[in-house]
Amino acid sequence: MNPTLRRTFLSAALILISLVLLWTNSPSRAQSDLSPVLIAGSVFDNLDQPVSGAQVILSGKDPDSIISEVLTESSGNFLLDVPENIPDNLNLHIERAHFETLEVPLTPADIQELKKGDSITTPDLVINRRITISFWIATLIFVGVLVLIATGKLHNTLAALVGASLIYFVSYIGYPINENLYIFNFHQSLFYVDWNVIFLIMGMMIIIAVVENTGIFQWLAFTAYRISGGKMILLLPILMLITGIASAFLDNVTTMLLMTPISVQIALSLGLSPLVLLIPEVMASNVIGISTLIGTPTNILIGSYAHLSFNDFLVNLTPGVIMAFIGLALYSYLTYRKQLSGSQDTSALLLERLGQQASITEPIHLKKAGVIGFFMLLLFMFGERIHLIPAVTALLGATALMVWIRPNIEEMIEAVDWTTLVFFISLFIVVGAIQEVGLISFIAEEIGIMVGDNLLLAVLVVIWFSAILSTVIANIPFTAAMLPVIGYLTITIPGAQSMVLFYCLSVGSAMGGNGSLIGASANMVTSGIAERAGYPITYVYFFKKGFPALLITVTLATIWLLIRFL
Amino acid sequence: MSGIVCAIRGGPASQPTIHKAIKLAEETEQKIYFLYVVNLDFLERTTSSRTHTISRELRQMGNFILLTAQDQANSRGMSADGVIREGNIGEEIIRFCREIQADYIVLGRPKGEHEHNEFTRDRLNLFVQLIEDSSGAKAILVEEEEK
Numbered sequence: 001m002n003p004t005l006r007r008t009f010l011s012a013a014l015i016l017i018s019l020v021l022l023w024t025n026s027p028s029r030a031q032s033d034l035s036p037v038l039i040a041g042s043v044f045d046n047l048d049q050p051v052s053g054a055q056v057i058l059s060g061k062d063p064d065s066i067i068s069e070v071l072t073e074s075s076g077n078f079l080l081d082v083p084e085n086i087p088d089n090l091n092l093h094i095e096r097a098h099f100e101t102l103e104v105p106l107t108p109a110d111i112q113e114l115k116k117g118d119s120i121t122t123p124d125l126v127i128n129r130r131i132t133i134s135f136w137i138a139t140l141i142f143v144g145v146l147v148l149i150a151t152g153k154l155h156n157t158l159a160a161l162v163g164a165s166l167i168y169f170v171s172y173i174g175y176p177i178n179e180n181l182y183i184f185n186f187h188q189s190l191f192y193v194d195w196n197v198i199f200l201i202m203g204m205m206i207i208i209a210v211v212e213n214t215g216i217f218q219w220l221a222f223t224a225y226r227i228s229g230g231k232m233i234l235l236l237p238i239l240m241l242i243t244g245i246a247s248a249f250l251d252n253v254t255t256m257l258l259m260t261p262i263s264v265q266i267a268l269s270l271g272l273s274p275l276v277l278l279i280p281e282v283m284a285s286n287v288i289g290i291s292t293l294i295g296t297p298t299n300i301l302i303g304s305y306a307h308l309s310f311n312d313f314l315v316n317l318t319p320g321v322i323m324a325f326i327g328l329a330l331y332s333y334l335t336y337r338k339q340l341s342g343s344q345d346t347s348a349l350l351l352e353r354l355g356q357q358a359s360i361t362e363p364i365h366l367k368k369a370g371v372i373g374f375f376m377l378l379l380f381m382f383g384e385r386i387h388l389i390p391a392v393t394a395l396l397g398a399t400a401l402m403v404w405i406r407p408n409i410e411e412m413i414e415a416v417d418w419t420t421l422v423f424f425i426s427l428f429i430v431v432g433a434i435q436e437v438g439l440i441s442f443i444a445e446e447i448g449i450m451v452g453d454n455l456l457l458a459v460l461v462v463i464w465f466s467a468i469l470s471t472v473i474a475n476i477p478f479t480a481a482m483l484p485v486i487g488y489l490t491i492t493i494p495g496a497q498s499m500v501l502f503y504c505l506s507v508g509s510a511m512g513g514n515g516s517l518i519g520a521s522a523n524m525v526t527s528g529i530a531e532r533a534g535y536p537i538t539y540v541y542f543f544k545k546g547f548p549a550l551l552i553t554v555t556l557a558t559i560w561l562l563i564r565f566l
Numbered sequence: 567m568s569g570i571v572c573a574i575r576g577g578p579a580s581q582p583t584i585h586k587a588i589k590l591a592e593e594t595e596q597k598i599y600f601l602y603v604v605n606l607d608f609l610e611r612t613t614s615s616r617t618h619t620i621s622r623e624l625r626q627m628g629n630f631i632l633l634t635a636q637d638q639a640n641s642r643g644m645s646a647d648g649v650i651r652e653g654n655i656g657e658e659i660i661r662f663c664r665e666i667q668a669d670y671i672v673l674g675r676p677k678g679e680h681e682h683n684e685f686t687r688d689r690l691n692l693f694v695q696l697i698e699d700s701s702g703a704k705a706i707l708v709e710e711e712e713k
Contacts, residue, residue, distance in 0.1 A: 534577015
């Protein structure tokens with residue numbers, strides 16, 4: 001478009017927008033001209049966190065004589081219109097569910113200012129949390145969801161969905177019976193759903209659906225065997241590295257779904273127990289997965305909440321991940337050195353079959369996915385300069401790839417793992433409920449008291465507490481619940497504004513997954529496939545191999561974070 | 567059609583079952599059908615629903631495991647086929663025995679089993695009885711003591 005035409009177009013657009021705004025806002029504008037007097041202020045909770053959605057009411061001597069009212073914004077700020085006829089007594093009344101009501105009389109000096117036609121700003125208003133029965137119900141539901149997931153009594157998604165439904169049930173059916181049963185309504189609950197996370201995961205699922213059908217994993221694994229020349233001392237770290245790098249760009253479950261069967265076949269061809277390859281591979285997946293924003297669902301959650309970019313993870317975590325990986329590779333070799341150096345009964349027939357199977361089945365799709373993936377990587381790395389969020393990059397990439405390769409669109413829609421997306425949405429609602437009723441604030445306050453102003457102590461507590469807890473509870477709900485806690489500690493602890501505690505949460509929740517079989521979904525998938533090949537992985541076996549790996553990798557990552565941030 | 571069905575899933579625990587089937591084939595001069603059933607129940611524990619992809623990968627792995635068993639039978643001069651099925655393990659074994667009108671079905675009870683299915687101790691005998699009743703094949707159970 002030439003400059004003159006562009007200027008004309010912009011001018012016309014601005015005039016049109018101005019006319020529309022003038023028309024739509026004319027009544028309030030007129031009113032504003034008549035009463036430009038305002039009362040401004042902010043509402044905070046007892047942890048100095050802004051309180052959104054609190055109702056601020058300005059009334060006269062009679063509390064029922066409402067003069068003006070407004071809801072606080074997400075920043076906790078409010079702006080109240082004050083009419084022309086101002087009575088001699090004015091009171092601010094602040095109320096919100098799960099908080100004690102606050103009454104603040106305006107001082108005579110403030111009222112005089114208002115009468116003179118000047119606006120005033122109130123001191124920060126602090127409202128205290130109120131623990132009601134809804135606090136205990138929401139807590140019970142959250143713990144119930146964690147237990148259902150940990151014990152496998154219900155599918156993860158169903159467990160989270162049951163939790164979200166119970167919260168709605170209590171809020172809507174319980175409220176008419178006892179108003180203290182109210183947790184939040186449907187509209188308020190959607191405020192807690194992080195749509196950046198949902199759309200980023202959805203976009204990546206479409207990309208993965210194309211890549212996983214190209215045969216790239218089978219080809220890579222067999223190539224690893226060929227490069228190693230059958231030398232186990234080389235094969236093991238190469239397979240671990242391939243798995244880890246794949247996990248940094250795809251989710252760990254998908255990576256292990258694709259790597260486990262081919263690793264079993266390689267091990268059988270070489271006369272090895274597949275567990276010798278599988279256990280180090282899944283541990284590498286859990287460790288290296290966190291080096292990028294898109295590598296694990298927990299990183300996606302952390303990145304979206306704390307506004308950490310793709311580059312932030314690369315710069316602040318990758319060196320620590322490399323250190324942890326080196327430690328893990330050495331540990332794996334020492335653990336399995338007897339099996340790796342023992343005499344192997346290599347089968348020429350099986351290796352020949354393996355070579356035949358390990359080929360790229362969709363070379364054109366792989367090439368196109370590679371090109372799109374490259375541009376996506378550029379956008380992930382440099383997109384923040386134009387405020388391009390990762391969710392949009394993922395959607396752009398997924399759409400471009402589908403337009404380019406023209407797959408069966410129904411197959412692509414089926415490839416999106418809707419159960420995972422429903423799991424995340426339901427989980428956000430359940431975690432939102434415990435945030436709404438004040439459980440998260442309570443935990444944050446207690447941890448805040450425990451660590452005080454000591455950043456070193458906070459780093460150690462967050463990283464090791466997350467790691468140990470992630471061995472027994474699912475790390476995604478744990479991370480989602482911990483985010484507001486870490487957010488609070490980041491604001492209150494001197495020096496934590498570097499976001500170091502979010503990286504600690506990332507390291508702890510992901511590497512903690514190596515501590516037990518149920519610590520990560522990728523472990524369960526690997527175990528399921530290994531069992532189907534006749535090599536069951538017991539809980540005890542995984543703990544014996546995994547827990548020392550947890551101690552080594554988390555220690556090395558902790559050392560890196562201390563060097564980087566303290 | 568008749569023959570010996572040998573249900574396997576690989577690993578050291580399947581070896582006695584494979585040996586028993588080969589020995590039986592030598593005695594009866596019947597063909598062996600090594601059967602591998604792809605079962606995706608373990609995906610229920612995760613949020614993944616990519617059954618199509620994992621089914622394909624497990625079929626490939628199953629073919630590989632069958633090849634190792636066929637190789638053992640062939641090296642002893644016995645004729646052996648590999649068959650892949652997908653679904654419930656018990657149902658698929660019975661269905662296949664009926665399809666080929668099998669004379670024998672050789673089963674093992676893998677050590678270290680920790681999934682609740684037809685091969686767990688409390689259900690194995692009932693399952694063996696069910697196979698014999700519904701398919702007419704004689705079931706041979708390779709117990710742990712024999713391994």
